[in-house]
Amino acid sequence: MALDRRNFLKTIGVAGFTLLAGRNLASKTSGNSEIEFQGLLFDASRCIGCRSCESACAQAHNFPEPQDEMVAGVLRKTNETQRCVINIRNTEAGEVFSRNACMHCNEPACAAACLTQAMFKTKEGPVIWRADKCMGCRYCMVSCPFDIPKFEYHSANPKIQKCDMCYDRIIEGGIPACAEACGDALIFGTRRQLIAEARKRISENPEKYVDQIYGESTAGGTGYLSLSPIPFTELGYDAKIQNKSYPELSKGFLYSVPSVFVLLPPLLLGIYEANKNSQPKEEENE
Amino acid sequence: MSNLIVPITKDNEEKSTWQFLLHELKPKGEWFTVFNIISIPIILLGIVLIVIRFWKGIGSITNLTQEIPWGLWIGFDVVTGVAFAGGAYVLTFMVYILNMKKYHSIVRVTVLNGFLAYVFYAGALLLDLGRPWNVVNPIIGNNFGTSSVLFLVAWHFLLYMFAQLIEFSPAIAEWLGAKRARKILSGMTIAAVIFGITLSTLHQSGLGALYLMAKDKIHPLWYSEFIPILFLISSVFAGLSMVIFEGSISHKVFFDQISEKNHKAQNGILKGLSKICAGAMFAYFFMQLLVFIHGQQWALLGTPMGYWYLLEMFGFVLLPMMLFFYSYRTGNIFMIRFAAIITMLGVIINRLNVTVIGFRWDAPVHYYPSWMEIVVTLTVIFTEIWIFRWIITRMPVLGDSPEWVKEEK
Numbered sequence: 001m002a003l004d005r006r007n008f009l010k011t012i013g014v015a016g017f018t019l020l021a022g023r024n025l026a027s028k029t030s031g032n033s034e035i036e037f038q039g040l041l042f043d044a045s046r047c048i049g050c051r052s053c054e055s056a057c058a059q060a061h062n063f064p065e066p067q068d069e070m071v072a073g074v075l076r077k078t079n080e081t082q083r084c085v086i087n088i089r090n091t092e093a094g095e096v097f098s099r100n101a102c103m104h105c106n107e108p109a110c111a112a113a114c115l116t117q118a119m120f121k122t123k124e125g126p127v128i129w130r131a132d133k134c135m136g137c138r139y140c141m142v143s144c145p146f147d148i149p150k151f152e153y154h155s156a157n158p159k160i161q162k163c164d165m166c167y168d169r170i171i172e173g174g175i176p177a178c179a180e181a182c183g184d185a186l187i188f189g190t191r192r193q194l195i196a197e198a199r200k201r202i203s204e205n206p207e208k209y210v211d212q213i214y215g216e217s218t219a220g221g222t223g224y225l226s227l228s229p230i231p232f233t234e235l236g237y238d239a240k241i242q243n244k245s246y247p248e249l250s251k252g253f254l255y256s257v258p259s260v261f262v263l264l265p266p267l268l269l270g271i272y273e274a275n276k277n278s279q280p281k282e283e284e285n286e
Numbered sequence: 287m288s289n290l291i292v293p294i295t296k297d298n299e300e301k302s303t304w305q306f307l308l309h310e311l312k313p314k315g316e317w318f319t320v321f322n323i324i325s326i327p328i329i330l331l332g333i334v335l336i337v338i339r340f341w342k343g344i345g346s347i348t349n350l351t352q353e354i355p356w357g358l359w360i361g362f363d364v365v366t367g368v369a370f371a372g373g374a375y376v377l378t379f380m381v382y383i384l385n386m387k388k389y390h391s392i393v394r395v396t397v398l399n400g401f402l403a404y405v406f407y408a409g410a411l412l413l414d415l416g417r418p419w420n421v422v423n424p425i426i427g428n429n430f431g432t433s434s435v436l437f438l439v440a441w442h443f444l445l446y447m448f449a450q451l452i453e454f455s456p457a458i459a460e461w462l463g464a465k466r467a468r469k470i471l472s473g474m475t476i477a478a479v480i481f482g483i484t485l486s487t488l489h490q491s492g493l494g495a496l497y498l499m500a501k502d503k504i505h506p507l508w509y510s511e512f513i514p515i516l517f518l519i520s521s522v523f524a525g526l527s528m529v530i531f532e533g534s535i536s537h538k539v540f541f542d543q544i545s546e547k548n549h550k551a552q553n554g555i556l557k558g559l560s561k562i563c564a565g566a567m568f569a570y571f572f573m574q575l576l577v578f579i580h581g582q583q584w585a586l587l588g589t590p591m592g593y594w595y596l597l598e599m600f601g602f603v604l605l606p607m608m609l610f611f612y613s614y615r616t617g618n619i620f621m622i623r624f625a626a627i628i629t630m631l632g633v634i635i636n637r638l639n640v641t642v643i644g645f646r647w648d649a650p651v652h653y654y655p656s657w658m659e660i661v662v663t664l665t666v667i668f669t670e671i672w673i674f675r676w677i678i679t680r681m682p683v684l685g686d687s688p689e690w691v692k693e694e695k
Contacts, residue, residue: 077352079352080352109499112433112499113431113436113499114431114434115424115430115431115436115437115440116420116423116424116429116430116431117429117431118423118429118431131417132420133420133423133429134416134417134420135416135417135418135420135421135423135424136415136416136417136418136420137411137415137416137436138355138356138416139434139436139496141355142355142356142499142500142503143499143500145499145501145503147352150352151344151352151355151416152343152416153343153344153345153346153350154342154343154345154346155343156340156341156343157417158344158417240502241502242501242502246499246501247433247499249498249499249511250435250495250498250499253435253492253495254433254435254438257438257488260484261484261488264483264484264487265480265484268379268383268479268480268484269480271384272382272383272385272476272480275383275384275385276385
């Protein structure tokens, strides 16, 4: 294969561009403005704790039916065979149920962390995981503030397991298995509709809800939104989660990379040229 | 791996290149040394464990959990190992860019050390990858996760390994007697050095930047938006302490390789390095202090993690800094070595505090590495030392270059 000068330079140029310019592009969240992000709205005041969303999820993704008991005060977590969990809390307002699953952030930390774009924010809204791209580094797990991606530690061909909002159903015009199975606590729609619906519920029944939509601005906005009759921290939601998006935290560093790459080599070259012909420094003989 | 380099000109008239390489592959020296007796069984056990890991999954030999997905293999092997390999970029900067000829005699061994550290410790990353067959995805193919800090670090590791290989390649050419190749390769040194320093600046800090998104998971005394800068500054004295430590051992073990002149120069080099370490540690300590005041975490100092933080700052940064300063002033070589060891311990503690100990410090189930993770880590380190020794006893690394190199000049 002959590699002439022109091709060689072209290759170098492309490689250099990829290295310099490509790196600081923020993770692409929406490619097509005509399609809106879709999401789920969970209303804790309506959830009766039947866990049919859990079993519908297990059936839809070929997992074993969740068997473990739901006990008040014990926080069950999602794991590699269960992508959503319902937890029970005994509060002054009586029994309240919370539901934990992937938040489908607008700017997901997991997708920003992924160096192969295996974790991917689709233009439809769901954050999905793609087996053919993932190298199993688990940096998504380190970065996700909600600890959602789960890894199959006991497999020679391990996968990352997390809720994908039934992406395959959504692109065919369907709705997620959990929302289909649920009575009326969990609804599926575009994020904008869901926020409007949540606002309506709060304003119609102000005494029934805390005046907050969890996920509206949490972690920069999420696709999975929640309403609650009690403060969200009492419901077991992490109070430390910031309102800014998480990829924002490493943006400053990533933006400094091209400048360093452009400025440092000439500086080093300059210092080198300045010192090149100077007399060798006397060795200290002691 | 070095024998993959095919010499451009053959200088060994009596033997063909392959005969020469086969001859060189044979072990030299004694078999029953303390190091061999300890390392061989551990390496064999480690290989068995690695087979189990690929057969039964990562969970079969590690204690990693869903909350703590990165343990000893990343926190120690990769993050700490690469900090210790930082000596290569600092020394090449001093020798090639600042033209400090005094340190020229230790450049080769440091670059070799750095190169092997990257190959082995970044190579150890493959063991930690759940789906290592996809490791080429960020390098070739259309799957560039360009918004990822890890993408940057992965590329930089790869490119820096090439840069270091070029920096070291004249030694390989001298070993093979390839005169023309040596001339070409040493002509590339400055370019490789400048490229290498730039890459190092970015990925030493990049290793810290990896943890920026884990804001809520790292103990507030160790998390700040300045982690990348702190990692970069500490890699300077981490690397140089490793140079002092490794140089002191090499000078005993490979005594016969080193020329009279370089033996004499050794103490002067150590003193110079200890001065630089003291300076870098002062900058680091001051930076840590600013970060602490800026973070307003006074209340946390009274907790067990707070005591641990104070111990790290005073016992493993301030104390060795003063020891370096003192021993530089008094010329106490023993004290320099002692300070280097404390500094290295301090760097290990710091990196583990960010990546393992302080990571999810509040989790109900804590992570402790299993004995099998430790054996695999030791396997990686011992194998590296074996290769290091193999190269040292064959190539002109610690010793002087062959006569024909001087004649050519």
